[in-house]
Amino acid sequence: MSTANTSSPEPQVNALLSINNVYLLIGLVVFIIVVRTLQDQNHPKRLTTALFWSLFGSVFLFGDLSISLVGESWTYRWIGVSVVLLAILAGAGRVAMGSYDCPSEEQKDADAKRFGNSLFIPAVMIPVVTVVCTLLLKDVAIADWYLFDQSHVTLSALTLACMVALLVSWKLTKGSPKRAISDSRRLVDSIGWAAILPQMLAMLGGVFIVANTGTAIQDLITLFISPDDKFMLVVLYCVGMALFTMVMGNAFAAFPVMTAGIALPFLIEGHGASPAPLVAIGMYxxxxxxLMTPMAANFNIVPAALLDLKDKYQVVKVQVPTALTLLGINIILMYGVIFNG
Known part of the structure; x- marks a missing residue:
């Protein structure tokens, strides 16, 4: 007699910091910023800036609710329209900074001298708490409730680390939640549309993969380059990785496309190149x-905004000579090591 239907089902495992709760928290914070933006009567582009962040936050706050009410198909359409509207608002320059209740420069200098290096404690706590929770507390559970989402442990741990750092900041500076919200809005507005660029680029990478862009690149290569020219294939792979990363803003998004289009068919299968050093140097x-693209906003545009640089592309300009030098070294290094295995 079969026992397939007699065994008790595995209990459903829940998490206090589930990925859905993390998304809800993000959406809540964004909508608090939206409310504060609408309250700012001196904001030069108050309504369009609020609309931009409302579209962004609504996906986090109402995504699951929308799926349950109207289904996945209509939810995906709504998100697609939201993405287009976000691009239009950002491209038209309708997202701007407002007015903020900030302390004077004299007060900032006084606070900096009073707190000293202890100001860095909350910032340092974020990576430290994240690593500790990920390594030591990932399996902590009470009955069927885990502390962290078992499918997204690191992200859940990062969320907890940010909350702990916020509490420590309040204790250290004797600040208030209202001040934290105000500074959060100022920081988000300083970064602007670039704050959501990594998500947009991740979606773009998925589109390229589904569209079999790697196959198209493979067909294009055969039109201009001989498959027997190993050096030119190496040059194309390295330069292609750099250029496609400049477009995508993320080397991880460019990697599957360029590797499927050049490295795998021509270098690994065609010439027996060693995969490990090939893909490692390719990522490099x-x-x-x-280093050479504003599309990598979290590396190049955000620091310029946080440092109040007059030229928001200054970071990119400074890094270009180093990037080109390293790219040339990578080409020579790759050609020298991948065929010696």
Whole structure:
């Protein structure tokens, strides 16, 4: 007699910091910023800026609810329209900074001297708490409830680390939740549309993969380059990784496309190149592209905004010579090591 239907089902495992709860928290914070933006009567582009962040936050706050009410198909359409509207608002320059209740420069200098290096404690706590929770607390559970989402442990741990750092900041500076929200809005507005660029680029990478862009690149290569020319194939792979990363803003998004289009069919299968050093140096070449593009907003545009640089592309301009030098070294290094295995 079969026992397939007699065994008790495995209990459903829940998590206090589930990925859905993390998304809800993000959406809540974004909508608090939206409310504060609408309250700012001196904001030069108050309504369009609020609309931009409302579209962004609604996906986090109402995504699951929309799926349950109207289904996945209509939810995906709504998100697609939201993405287009976000691009239009950002491209038209309708997202801007407002007015903020900030302390004077004299007060900032006084606070900096009073707190000293202890100001860095909350910032340092974020990576430290994240690593500790990920390594030591990932399996902590009470009955069927885990502390962290077992499918997204690191992200859940990062969320907890940010909350702990916020509490420590309040204790250290004697600040208030209202001040934290105000500064959060100022920081988000300083970064602007670039804050959501990594998500947009991740979606774009998925589109390229589904569209079999790697196959198209493979067909294009055969039109201009002989498959027997190993050096030119290496040059194309390294330069292609850098250029595609400049477009995508992320070497991880460029990697599957360029590797499927050049490295795998021509270098690994065609010439027996050693895969490990090939893909490692290929990724390094992609990072050279990261240094040269504003699309890598979290590396190049965000620091310029946080440092109040007059030229928001200054970071990119300074990094270009280093990136080109490293790219040339990567080409020579790759050609020298991948065929010696």
């Amino acid at each position: 070449s992609g990072y050279c592209g990261t």
